[in-house]
Amino acid sequence: MKSLDQFCQGKLDDMEAKKLRRVLVETDRHGPAKTRRAGKDMISFSCNDYLDLSHHPKVLSAASSALYRYGAGSGASRLVTGNTPLYTQLESKLANFKGSEDAIVFGNGYLTNLGAIPCLVGRDDLVIADELCHACLYAGAHLSRSTFKTFHHNNVNQLAAILESSRTQHPKCMILVDGVYSMDGDRAPVKEIATLAEKYDAWLLIDDAHGLGVVAGGKGSSYVDGNQIPVPLQMGTLSKAIGGYGGYLCASKPVIDFIKTRARSFIYTTGLPPATLAAAIASLELIATDKELVKKPMMHAKLFSNTLGLSEPESCIVPVILGSAEKALEASSALENEGYIVTPIRPPTVAEGTSRLRITFTAEHKEADVLQLAYSLKPFLPEEPIYPFTISS
Numbered sequence: 560m561k562s563l564d565q566f567c568q569g570k571l572d573d574m575e576a577k578k579l580r581r582v583l584v585e586t587d588r589h590g591p592a593k594t595r596r597a598g599k600d601m602i603s604f605s606c607n608d609y610l611d612l613s614h615h616p617k618v619l620s621a622a623s624s625a626l627y628r629y630g631a632g633s634g635a636s637r638l639v640t641g642n643t644p645l646y647t648q649l650e651s652k653l654a655n656f657k658g659s660e661d662a663i664v665f666g667n668g669y670l671t672n673l674g675a676i677p678c679l680v681g682r683d684d685l686v687i688a689d690e691l692c693h694a695c696l697y698a699g700a701h702l703s704r705s706t707f708k709t710f711h712h713n714n715v716n717q718l719a720a721i722l723e724s725s726r727t728q729h730p731k732c733m734i735l736v737d738g739v740y741s742m743d744g745d746r747a748p749v750k751e752i753a754t755l756a757e758k759y760d761a762w763l764l765i766d767d768a769h770g771l772g773v774v775a776g777g778k779g780s781s782y783v784d785g786n787q788i789p790v791p792l793q794m795g796t797l798s799k800a801i802g803g804y805g806g807y808l809c810a811s812k813p814v815i816d817f818i819k820t821r822a823r824s825f826i827y828t829t830g831l832p833p834a835t836l837a838a839a840i841a842s843l844e845l846i847a848t849d850k851e852l853v854k855k856p857m858m859h860a861k862l863f864s865n866t867l868g869l870s871e872p873e874s875c876i877v878p879v880i881l882g883s884a885e886k887a888l889e890a891s892s893a894l895e896n897e898g899y900i901v902t903p904i905r906p907p908t909v910a911e912g913t914s915r916l917r918i919t920f921t922a923e924h925k926e927a928d929v930l931q932l933a934y935s936l937k938p939f940l941p942e943e944p945i946y947p948f949t950i951s952s
């Protein structure tokens with residue numbers, strides 16, 4: 560299969576020349592921030608385990624009990640025999656915490672969007688998404704074969720214009736946004752978008768992968784100023800602040816019941832390992848009760864941003880946009896020499912010319928490390944800030 564190897568090698572060489580080739584680096588995590596690479600202790604600022612829950616003693620103990628009680632794997636699809644009682648517990652806890660009637664847990668966040676979106680809209684329908692929404696929302700929308708339109712990042716007026724001009728041409732319509740944008744750290748104007756969605760009878764799905772456990776006292780992006788905004792489809796992951804693995808969708812009972820019988824990425828795949836479910840249940844309990852823990856990542860993001868004179872962070876993800884892929888690689892490797900892991904983010908994950916360091920803050924970081932990172936990064940900041948998207952009036 561010479562042509563196969565030639566094809567792949569050609570692509571790799573091309574990426575290498577553009578500084579866009581990616582490689583896996585073996586990393587031994589002992590906590591969200593405590594990490595070892597190539598035998599060296601490092602502090603990671605590139606981890607979504609915002610609350611340290613992947614290593615929390617209560618979470619580990621719940622997971623290990625479930626491992627010995629139920630085994631290492633679930634054995635089959637949930638609709639066959641893979642539905643352990645832990646699923647019922649986790650789903651009711653999620654629904655309760657998110658203020659929805661019911662919930663469904665999928666294999667991961669990506670599979671949740673791949674499964675749920677095509678269940679709800681199809682060929683004749685319309686999907687409108689924020690241009691910066693996560694890759695798996697794009698993938699779910701494309702799988703649905705609906706007409707697909709995007710609006711400029713967080714531009715509510717443009718979304719309104721699309722709804723006004725196109726909504727009546729389609730029987731159903733979905734709006735897809737992230738609650739917290741994963742590469743930019745800013746948040747969707749959930750209240751305004753929910754109002755528009757209501758007005759035009761469009762179904763709003765918020766992907767809150769980075770909101771749960773961090774934003775609004777841990778309740779996530781559909782809570783604004785202490786009030787729950789009516790969002791019919793609240794999606795997220797169990798792999799970030801929850802610290803484990805899995806994806807979820809919270810919605811009304813009819814929506815969840817329908818998705819459970821229809822979503823292909825739910826039906827034709829094996830249930831999660833029971834230990835993973837038990838870990839998520841324990842994590843969710845900690846998020847619901849430990850208010851001090853939940854506050855910490857945002858405090859660290861604020862300290863960092865204030866130290867560097869950056870704008871006030873809206874989440875615990877702070878992007879430092881450096882421009883070219885080369886600049887991002889250079890800054891990242893300088894920081895690595897000082898013992899900090901800050902992975903550079905390059906196209907196609909972000910737009911050309913907006914390569915960046917995406918810095919994530921966790922509860923485990925020490926203030927001294929946050930400050931030291933800021934000082935180390937300072938020489939790399941561009942003179943004028945680079946914006947990741949078109950700033951609209």
Ligand SMILES: *Cc1c(COP(=O)(O)O)cnc(C)c1O
Nearest residue numbers: 667668669693741768796798805
């Ligand atoms: C990480 C992420 C996902 C995917 O979740 P996984 O559980 O890792 O598959 C989906 N949406 C957003 C916004 C994310 O950041």
